[in-house]
Structure formats: structure tokens, C-alpha cells
Amino acid sequence: MTGTIGVFTVVAILIVAAGAKDDSFEIFMRSESDLTIKFQGSEDVSRVLVAIKGETISEVYDLEKKHELKAWGYVDRNTNIKTGGTLQYQITVWEHGIAIKSNWKQVILTPGNAVEPSRSIRRVTVFRDDFNRFDHSHYKIEVDATGGGNGEFQVYTPEHRNLYTAHGYLYIKPTLTIDHPTFDGSTLYNGQMDVKSLWGTCTRSWNSGCHKSAYGQEILPPIMSGKIYTNAAIKYGRINVRARLPKGDWLWPAIWLMPRDSVYGNWPRSGEIDVMEARGNSKAMSHGVNHGITQIASTLHWGPDANHDAHRSTHKEKHSTSGDWHSWHTYSLEWTAQHILCLVDDHQILRVNTPSDGFWHSGHFSGTNIWGNNKNAPFDQPFQVLLNVAVGGLGYFSDHYQYDTPKPWQNDSPHPKKDFWEKKDVWLPTWHGDNVAMLIDYIEMIQY
Structure with a gap:
């Protein structure tokens, strides 16, 4: 979720166990410093936290809800993450007042053109x-x-x-x-x-x-x-x-x-x-x-x-x-x-x-x-x-x-x-x- 043109794009799209069956998580970079996080959940989701750990990062992001959509997002414009880097992430979703936490998972940030056939x-x-x-x-x-x-x-x-x-x-x-x-x-x-x-x-x-x-x-x-x-x-x-x-x-x-x-x-x-x-x-x-x-x-x-x-x-x-x-x-x-x-x-x-x-x-x-x-x-x-x-x-x-x-x-x-x-x-x-x-x-x- 960034308003800039990226020098490169790196994307990883995954299905997360937390929350509703079709909830999805997306993390990608639009430039060398902008880390973008998106989460799509059900209308019952009231809060989303994403913990991310890597060689150059250890952060917990409190995602912001996008108006009129069941979508959440956050942009960190001051990271040192590079394409090819490995990240671990854990998602905590509040649904009906109950916090549901996923297991820690791992992703390698790869070029966007590698995501789709x-x-x-x-x-x-x-x-x-x-x-x-x-x-x-x-x-x-x-x-x-x-x-x-x-x-x-x-x-x-x-x-x-x-x-x-x-x-x-x-x-x-x-x-x-x-x-x-x-x-x-x-x-x-x-x-x-x-x-x-x-x-x-x-x-x-x-x-x-x-x-x-x-x-x-x-x-x-x-x-x-x-x-x-x-x-x-x-x-x-x-x-x-x-x-x-x-x-x-x-x-x-x-x-x-x-x-x-x-x-x-x-x-x-x-x-x-x-x-x-x-x-x-x-x-x-x-x-x-x-x-x-x-x-x-x-x-x-x-x-x-x-x-x-x-x-x-x-x-x-x-x-x-x-x-x-x-x-x-x-x-x-x-x-x-x-x-x-x-x-x-x-x-x-x-x-x-x-x-x-x-x-x-x-x-x-x-x-x-x-x-x-x-x-x-x-x-x-x-x-x-x-x-x-x-x-x-x-x-x-x-x-x-x-x-x-x-x-x-x-x-x-x-x-x-x-x-x-x-x-x-x-x-x-x-x-x-x-x-x-x-x-x-x-x-x-x-x-x-």
C-alpha cells in the first residue's frame, strides 16, 4: 500500500489459518525501503496484529482498517529489507472479541514476476x-x-x-x-x-x-x-x-x-x-x-x-x-x-x-x-x-x-x-x- 513507483516489486501471497476460512495475507515491497502488509478478513474482524522477524527487522504492526472494505493494511517506509530476504511472521486476528493467533511462518521475498505463472x-x-x-x-x-x-x-x-x-x-x-x-x-x-x-x-x-x-x-x-x-x-x-x-x-x-x-x-x-x-x-x-x-x-x-x-x-x-x-x-x-x-x-x-x-x-x-x-x-x-x-x-x-x-x-x-x-x-x-x-x-x- 504505497503511493510510489517501485524500483522493483517483491510479493508473497499466503493463506493464513487464523480467522475465517478465506482470510488472506499479503506482504510485499514497492521500493528498497517500503514494506507493505495487507490482510483480507471477514466483517467480524475487529483488529489485526502482524509480528515480523528477520535479519534486519523485528516489529509488530497494528494494521489499519480500510474504509468500507474488509481489508487491513500498513506501510513501513523505513525498513532495510532486501529482495531475497527471509522473514518470519505471525498474525493475530481479533474476531468476535477473541484473539486468534497463527503459528509462525516463513517466507522468502521473491520478485513479483515469480508469483504468477x-x-x-x-x-x-x-x-x-x-x-x-x-x-x-x-x-x-x-x-x-x-x-x-x-x-x-x-x-x-x-x-x-x-x-x-x-x-x-x-x-x-x-x-x-x-x-x-x-x-x-x-x-x-x-x-x-x-x-x-x-x-x-x-x-x-x-x-x-x-x-x-x-x-x-x-x-x-x-x-x-x-x-x-x-x-x-x-x-x-x-x-x-x-x-x-x-x-x-x-x-x-x-x-x-x-x-x-x-x-x-x-x-x-x-x-x-x-x-x-x-x-x-x-x-x-x-x-x-x-x-x-x-x-x-x-x-x-x-x-x-x-x-x-x-x-x-x-x-x-x-x-x-x-x-x-x-x-x-x-x-x-x-x-x-x-x-x-x-x-x-x-x-x-x-x-x-x-x-x-x-x-x-x-x-x-x-x-x-x-x-x-x-x-x-x-x-x-x-x-x-x-x-x-x-x-x-x-x-x-x-x-x-x-x-x-x-x-x-x-x-x-x-x-x-x-x-x-x-x-x-x-x-x-x-x-x-x-x-x-x-x-x-x-x-x-x-x-x-
């Missing part, structure tokens, strides 16, 4: 963040009011209220613009939003992304939210993000990847990988299918231009078998030169095998092949991970779905943000506290 693939963890704090140096924070390319209703900010860590999680939380001290109901309709003046930077200027004016009947972005990119990028490997999705009308959370360098040109020429997208509405019905928070989707975007995006052939949806997706799940990408696989809790959402004649021919595009002889282009370059919560927009929330609450705007409206905002008395009651935030427990990027 590699099928002759070398694996290196290039980045992991467990969000004990929000280390901004590992991310690019988007700060702009472009609307994200989909006419969305939020401005992305670096505000603490939109991006923050608490209880060992990253919170990406949309808030009302009028709750910011610079804005009120009047400025929303008649004011200016100078992004660079407000936050010292603006990351995208197109579509008036750095400076918005309320004009005519349209208003300023009525929502503030958060969006981050990892500085780390990988070409082939596995991405794991453990997250709790938000719930509330017109929320649009996403876990996705974009190319670091866009070597083939602008979107979608250089590709996009959507590991997970969802709608926060409880109900978004079409032909008997609920496309709300009971459904997640994975998509690849690729093509020579925006009008020839072949995403429909590389899109799949998955419905929850137990309620909705507003709970904790691990969203993963397994990516090789041969295939791209999107997963939730290791269950497949989408699988795309690299076409034998390449994506260009598979897409039946005309004209010059912009990807040349690279069969798996554009998915053959380093990609970064993006995490965000958007709100509204023109297209993702269909005008033809049947929702729990009537959709406040039409996708062809000349003033969709105004329409949305003026129906806040209808949708805002579905936004309940931190339920509107996407919570991230950890993000992990493994290079093959």
Missing part, C-alpha cells in the same frame, strides 16, 4: 499506487472545460473536492459548480470561467477549453469533476484497477487507456482502449435491457478518422448477476501482440484477437493503410491509463432509453447544459454523498 513471458511491475496519499508527480491531472469530446457537462479541475485520497482510496468525485466559491447561480448564466486563472494551468484549449463564457441561452459547465492520466505507460502487459463505481443519474465513470505518443495521428487513428465504462443511472432501459449501473462495457476505438471509427465491431457489454456494479470489483486489461482482453474479476467482458491480416483490412477501410504492415496497429504502442468521472454529454445517454427520471436534455438541444441544470431538482436527489464518487483502491501496471 508467466507462460515464458517476463513480467515487470512498472507502476503501482495504493493511494495512501495522492502523489501528483505520478499523474497528469486534466484541467479544462472542453467537454471531453462528447459535449459533457463538467469542467475537469485539480480541486481537492474533486480529486483526493482518504481511507486508502482515491476519490474522483463530481460536485456542483455553484458550490465553488467563485461561482453562484448568477455567474453560471452570465459569467466567465477562466480555467488558467482559476487553477494556474489549462491542459486543453480546443472547444474553448481554457475559457468558457455563458452565451445566449447556454450556461457554464454546471459540474466540476476529476480526470487523471498515469505518467507510466506500457506496450503489452496487464492493467489491474480495483474500483467502486459511482451511482447516480447521468454519471459516466471510465477506466481506459490512450496512446502516450499517438504515433499514427489523432483520434481514433492511434487507438483507444476502454476497459470499463458505465452509466450511473439505476435504470436506462432499451428493448428490455437495462443499460444503467447494472451494465458495464468494454470497447476498442480504431479507424482512419472520427467518421470511420470501427468500435461497433469491438464492443461488448456485461450485466451484473448480483444487483449492480456499484460495489468493489477489479477491472483488468490483458494485452499482448496476439489479443486484447478486458476483464472484471478475471471474467471476460471483451476479447479481440489481432486479425490475421491486420486491423486495417479487418475494418474494411478504403484508401491508404495508415498502419502499414503492422497487424496489431494501432494497438502496438505505449498506452497510459486514464481514470475519470464525466457527467452527461451528447450521445452516451441515448434519447431513446427509458430512465427512472426523465432525461432533462435532448442530444440535439442548442443548450443541453442549461436543460440539464434546470432539472437538478429531479436528478440531484439521486446523488447521495460519496456514492457519486468513483473510488480506486489501487492501480497496477505490469509490462510484458
Whole structure:
């Protein structure tokens, strides 16, 4: 549980006799000094102590409970333990007020790529963040009011209220613009939003992304939210993000990847990988299918231009078998030169095998092949991970779905943000506290 990039990763995962049958213990290092301990127990566990002995360490750690999870953890940032070292450990778990102590056990800290069968693939963890704090140096924070390319209703900010860590999680939380001290109901309709003046930077200027004016009947972005990119990028490997999705009308959370360098040109020429997208509405019905928070989707975007995006052939949806997706799940990408696989809790959402004649021919595009002889282009370059919560927009929330609450705007409206905002008395009651935030427990990027 450390917010730093490790020079190396060492991991040992064991099943412990103490406590409930499936309780698990994990100990690993993310750098040469950070020892991380995790314990997953039942809801009846009230305290966890871990005693560790080794050549350079003799400590007892009182683990801290992670909010809303049956998980406990601790990070010791001042150890002298090295990879290959031998540790002994003993776990004491308090359950129903009774202390249950395990026997002393021994583990050798080995490189993380030795933990899982590699099928002759070398694996290196290039980045992991467990969000004990929000280390901004590992991310690019988007700060702009472009609307994200989909006419969305939020401005992305670096505000603490939109991006923050608490209880060992990253919170990406949309808030009302009028709750910011610079804005009120009047400025929303008649004011200016100078992004660079407000936050010292603006990351995208197109579509008036750095400076918005309320004009005519349209208003300023009525929502503030958060969006981050990892500085780390990988070409082939596995991405794991453990997250709790938000719930509330017109929320649009996403876990996705974009190319670091866009070597083939602008979107979608250089590709996009959507590991997970969802709608926060409880109900978004079409032909008997609920496309709300009971459904997640994975998509690849690729093509020579925006009008020839072949995403429909590389899109799949998955419905929850137990309620909705507003709970904790691990969203993963397994990516090789041969295939791209999107997963939730290791269950497949989408699988795309690299076409034998390449994506260009598979897409039946005309004209010059912009990807040349690279069969798996554009998915053959380093990609970064993006995490965000958007709100509204023109297209993702269909005008033809049947929702729990009537959709406040039409996708062809000349003033969709105004329409949305003026129906806040209808949708805002579905936004309940931190339920509107996407919570991230950890993000992990493994290079093959």
C-alpha cells in the first residue's frame, strides 16, 4: 500500500489459518525501503496484529482498517529489507472479541514476476499506487472545460473536492459548480470561467477549453469533476484497477487507456482502449435491457478518422448477476501482440484477437493503410491509463432509453447544459454523498 513507483516489486501471497476460512495475507515491497502488509478478513474482524522477524527487522504492526472494505493494511517506509530476504511472521486476528493467533511462518521475498505463472513471458511491475496519499508527480491531472469530446457537462479541475485520497482510496468525485466559491447561480448564466486563472494551468484549449463564457441561452459547465492520466505507460502487459463505481443519474465513470505518443495521428487513428465504462443511472432501459449501473462495457476505438471509427465491431457489454456494479470489483486489461482482453474479476467482458491480416483490412477501410504492415496497429504502442468521472454529454445517454427520471436534455438541444441544470431538482436527489464518487483502491501496471 504505497503511493510510489517501485524500483522493483517483491510479493508473497499466503493463506493464513487464523480467522475465517478465506482470510488472506499479503506482504510485499514497492521500493528498497517500503514494506507493505495487507490482510483480507471477514466483517467480524475487529483488529489485526502482524509480528515480523528477520535479519534486519523485528516489529509488530497494528494494521489499519480500510474504509468500507474488509481489508487491513500498513506501510513501513523505513525498513532495510532486501529482495531475497527471509522473514518470519505471525498474525493475530481479533474476531468476535477473541484473539486468534497463527503459528509462525516463513517466507522468502521473491520478485513479483515469480508469483504468477508467466507462460515464458517476463513480467515487470512498472507502476503501482495504493493511494495512501495522492502523489501528483505520478499523474497528469486534466484541467479544462472542453467537454471531453462528447459535449459533457463538467469542467475537469485539480480541486481537492474533486480529486483526493482518504481511507486508502482515491476519490474522483463530481460536485456542483455553484458550490465553488467563485461561482453562484448568477455567474453560471452570465459569467466567465477562466480555467488558467482559476487553477494556474489549462491542459486543453480546443472547444474553448481554457475559457468558457455563458452565451445566449447556454450556461457554464454546471459540474466540476476529476480526470487523471498515469505518467507510466506500457506496450503489452496487464492493467489491474480495483474500483467502486459511482451511482447516480447521468454519471459516466471510465477506466481506459490512450496512446502516450499517438504515433499514427489523432483520434481514433492511434487507438483507444476502454476497459470499463458505465452509466450511473439505476435504470436506462432499451428493448428490455437495462443499460444503467447494472451494465458495464468494454470497447476498442480504431479507424482512419472520427467518421470511420470501427468500435461497433469491438464492443461488448456485461450485466451484473448480483444487483449492480456499484460495489468493489477489479477491472483488468490483458494485452499482448496476439489479443486484447478486458476483464472484471478475471471474467471476460471483451476479447479481440489481432486479425490475421491486420486491423486495417479487418475494418474494411478504403484508401491508404495508415498502419502499414503492422497487424496489431494501432494497438502496438505505449498506452497510459486514464481514470475519470464525466457527467452527461451528447450521445452516451441515448434519447431513446427509458430512465427512472426523465432525461432533462435532448442530444440535439442548442443548450443541453442549461436543460440539464434546470432539472437538478429531479436528478440531484439521486446523488447521495460519496456514492457519486468513483473510488480506486489501487492501480497496477505490469509490462510484458
